[in-house]
Amino acid sequence: MGFFDSLFAGKRSTPASSVTFHLDQAAHMYEDGNIGLEATTLDITPDSKRVAVIGLNGAGKTTLLKLLDGALAATSGTVRIEADGTAYDPAVKRDLKHVEDLVGRVRREEIPNAYYKAASIREAIDLPLKKHKVPESERQAIIGNLFAHFDLASVAREPASALDSEKRHLLAIAAALSFSPAAIVADEPTKGLDEVASARVAKALFSYDKQVMFATHDTDLIVRPEYAIGRVLVVDDHRVVFDGVPREAVDFYTDLVRSKYEAAKGDRA
Numbered sequence: 597m598g599f600f601d602s603l604f605a606g607k608r609s610t611p612a613s614s615v616t617f618h619l620d621q622a623a624h625m626y627e628d629g630n631i632g633l634e635a636t637t638l639d640i641t642p643d644s645k646r647v648a649v650i651g652l653n654g655a656g657k658t659t660l661l662k663l664l665d666g667a668l669a670a671t672s673g674t675v676r677i678e679a680d681g682t683a684y685d686p687a688v689k690r691d692l693k694h695v696e697d698l699v700g701r702v703r704r705e706e707i708p709n710a711y712y713k714a715a716s717i718r719e720a721i722d723l724p725l726k727k728h729k730v731p732e733s734e735r736q737a738i739i740g741n742l743f744a745h746f747d748l749a750s751v752a753r754e755p756a757s758a759l760d761s762e763k764r765h766l767l768a769i770a771a772a773l774s775f776s777p778a779a780i781v782a783d784e785p786t787k788g789l790d791e792v793a794s795a796r797v798a799k800a801l802f803s804y805d806k807q808v809m810f811a812t813h814d815t816d817l818i819v820r821p822e823y824a825i826g827r828v829l830v831v832d833d834h835r836v837v838f839d840g841v842p843r844e845a846v847d848f849y850t851d852l853v854r855s856k857y858e859a860a861k862g863d864r865a
C-alpha cells in the first residue's frame with residue numbers, strides 16, 4: 597500500500613490499489629442518436645499500468661474513457677470495473693459511487709469550476725476532503741505531498757485564476773489524486789501545452805505510481821521510453837481498430853492518417 601493509500605486506510609474499508617476494466621460489447625449512443633462508440637470488447641488489467649488512447653477528432657476516445665470511468669453508461673453491452681475481487685457495474689447507482697472512488701477523472705476542461713471560487717488552490721483541494729470528513733492532519737499530509745510532487749507548493753496560496761496553463765493541468769491531476777483512487781482516467785492531460793510544459797506535466801503524471809488510462813494527440817509522448825506506456829488503443833470511426841505496443845500503434849495510426857488524407861485529396865480532385 598502506498599503512502600496516500602495508507603492515509604485513507606481508516607476511511608475506506610478496502611483501499612484498492614489496482615483495478616481491472618472489462619468491456620463486453622459495450623457501446624454508447626448519445627441521446628441525439630450520435631454513435632460515440634460501437635460495440636467494444638476489451639480488458640484492461642493492472643499490468644497494463646499506462647494505456648494511451650489515440651485517434652482523430654470525433655473518433656470516440658472521450659466516449660471510451662467515459663465508459664471506463666463511469667461518467668457514461670453503456671447503452672448496450674456491459675462495463676465492469678473490478679477491484680479486490682468485486683465487480684462493479686457503473687450503470688448501477690450504488691456501484692457508481694464505488695467506481696468514482698476507484699477511478700479518478702482528469703477532464704480536458706482541466707480543473708473543476710468550483711476551484712475558481714476558492715480563495716486559494718490549497719483550499720480548493722481541501723474543501724472536498726473536509727466534506728468527506730478526512731481529518732485535518734491527514735488532509736495536510738495529502739495536500740502537502742501532492743503539491744510537492746506536482747510542483748504546486750510555491751503557488752498553494754494563489755487562487756486558481758492566477759495559475760498558468762501548466763500549473764492548472766498539474767492541479768487537475770493533483771485534484772483527481774486527492775482521494776487516492778486506484779486508477780486515473782485522463783482526457784488529454786497535456787492538451788494545449790507547449791512542448792516543455794507538456795513534458796513536465798507528463799513526467800509528473802507518469803512518475804506517480806498509479807494506473808493511468810489517457811487520451812492524447814501527442815504521438816511523440818507515447819513512444820518515449822521514460823513514460824513506460826505499455827499499451828495503446830487506436831480508435832477510429834467509433835471503434836478500437838488497433839491494440840498494441842506504442843511504436844506499432846504509432847506506425848498504424850500514421851498510415852491511417854495518411855490514407856484518410858489521401859482519400860480526402862482524391863475527393864477534392
Ligand SMILES: Nc1ncnc2c1ncn2[C@@H]1O[C@H](COP(=O)(O)OP(=O)(O)OP(=O)(O)O)[C@@H](O)[C@H]1O
Pocket residue numbers: 626627628630631632633651652653654655656657658659660
Ligand atoms: N454529448 C454528445 N452528444 C452527441 N454526440 C456526441 C456527444 N459527445 C460526443 N459525441 C459524438 O460522438 C462521437 C465520438 O466523440 P468523442 O468526443 O468520443 O471523440 P474524441 O475522439 O474524443 O474526439 P476529439 O479528439 O475531437 O475530442 C463524435 O461523432 C461526436 O460528435
